[in-house]
Amino acid sequence: MQSRLTARTVRACFVSILLALCLAACARQPAPVRFHAEGNPPKLSDWNVVTSDGKRLALNAGVVPFDLNTPLFSDYAHKLRTVWMPEGKAAQYHASESFDFPVGTILSKTFYYPKADPANRDAVARTYDQSGDHAGEGLDLDNVRMIETRLLVRREAGWIALAYVWNAEQTEAELARTGDSVPLQLVADGSRQDFTYQVPDQNQCAGCHASNNTTRQIVPLGPKARHLDRDYAYADGSRNQLAHLAALGYLQGLPAEDVPRNADWQDAARASLDDRARAYLDINCGHCHNAQGPADTSGLWLDVGKHSPRHLGLCKPPIAAGPGTGGHRFGIVPGKPDESILAFRMDSDDPGVMMPELGRDVVHEEGVALIRDWISAMEGDCN
Structure with a gap:
């Protein structure tokens, strides 16, 4: 009788311990993600x-x-x-x-x-x-x-x-x-x-x-x-x-092959200078500078689409003059980043000059260096 009672007591304690552990584990689990269909939750x-x-x-x-x-x-x-x-x-x-x-x-x-x-x-x-x-x-x-x-x-x-x-x-x-x-x-x-x-x-x-x-x-x-x-x-x-x-x-709908891939802008060992520069301009500028974007009237298209050299800024005069040009005549002058509006605006932290206009307070020195190298490697002139 004593042994049966002891075994029963042990089983009951074991079940109680398991239940307590389960409850503790559940208590530690965070509440599920909550989607708010309306309003602006304060936290x-x-x-x-x-x-x-x-x-x-x-x-x-x-x-x-x-x-x-x-x-x-x-x-x-x-x-x-x-x-x-x-x-x-x-x-x-x-x-x-x-x-x-x-x-x-x-x-x-x-x-x-x-x-x-x-x-x-x-x-x-x-x-x-x-x-x-x-x-x-x-x-x-x-x-x-x-x-x-x-x-x-x-x-x-x-x-x-x-x-x-x-x-x-x-x-x-x-x-x-x-x-x-x-x-x-x-x-x-x-x-x-x-x-x-x-x-x-x-x-x-x-x-x-x-x-x-x-x-x-x-x-x-x-x-x-x-x-x-x-x-x-x-x-x-x-x-x-x-x-x-x-x-x-x-x-x-993910296809088995032919999925596009942008370059890593820093990976000079596995990506060309052109691919890295175009990838950088695509993510930083292309959401505005594209054929349908807020900067469509500029005629400067910097997304990864197959654009003409003119739309990329080569020998392209700006739509409007002003401090944003830095006194330069063209968006990109092949081989001459110091004469190119694109490099000038990226290298500025003046709110009236810099591009992009939002999202930064300092100059991205490494990004500017990449675009300057890209322009320097271009051949031709604007004469």
Whole structure:
């Protein structure tokens, strides 16, 4: 009798322990991603796309990270990009345009910098090294400082853009509909450069993402085949991003071959100077400077389409004179970057001169050097 009672008691305790462990595990699981079909939630945590405890930024279940072959320059900020879609929904592949994402899609982009000085939280590193950034597929907040997270949300009426600014504790980000200004200091090789990181307001978001001057509808810029056709180091191994999205059920219509791929602008070992320069101009300038974009009247088309030399700016006079020309006559003078308007405007931080007009406060020195090299390698003249 005693042995049976003991065994029964042990079994009951074992079941109780298992139940307690299961309940504890469930309690530790974050709430699922929450899609808001309307309104402007005041906190990033209202969406549950990413979560932060001040030590690590973690991705919620079903939130998939991705990267671009050549990214848009944003004052040397690093970026963690993610996509989430409702269960059973998928984006439709397109060879040249942004994928057709279903209603309910949430794209996120967290802008952050590696820390440069433990005694100064505003000192951030100007570096392309991302080796200390990540904790799994999230971010190691002991090593990086998050500035903002932008969401693109696909609702019934179309896409909306929302920017959330992270607090000093790195535990929550608040909606900044009118934008924000964050004073920072870029540190590199012993030099320090003060600058102001600009969080865009909602109108400025539309200024870039409304890449069709006729429809003026906001669309994603990065999630295109040519930008995503590359490998990504996922938590369980590295593989092609497009194939991974297709395997997850997030992408339909991916062809078995002939998928376009932009060059990595820094990869001189495996990509030509022309391919790297065109990829850089495509992501940084092409959303405005294309045949349908907000800068269509300029006649300067810098997306990756097969454009005539004139549309690329070779020996092309500007539509309007002014300080933006720097007194130069042509967009590009072959072999002469110092006489080319394109290089002049990229190398300026004057708001009345610089291109792109939005999204940066400092000059991208390495990007300017690439375009100057590209122009220098061109043959011909404008006589």
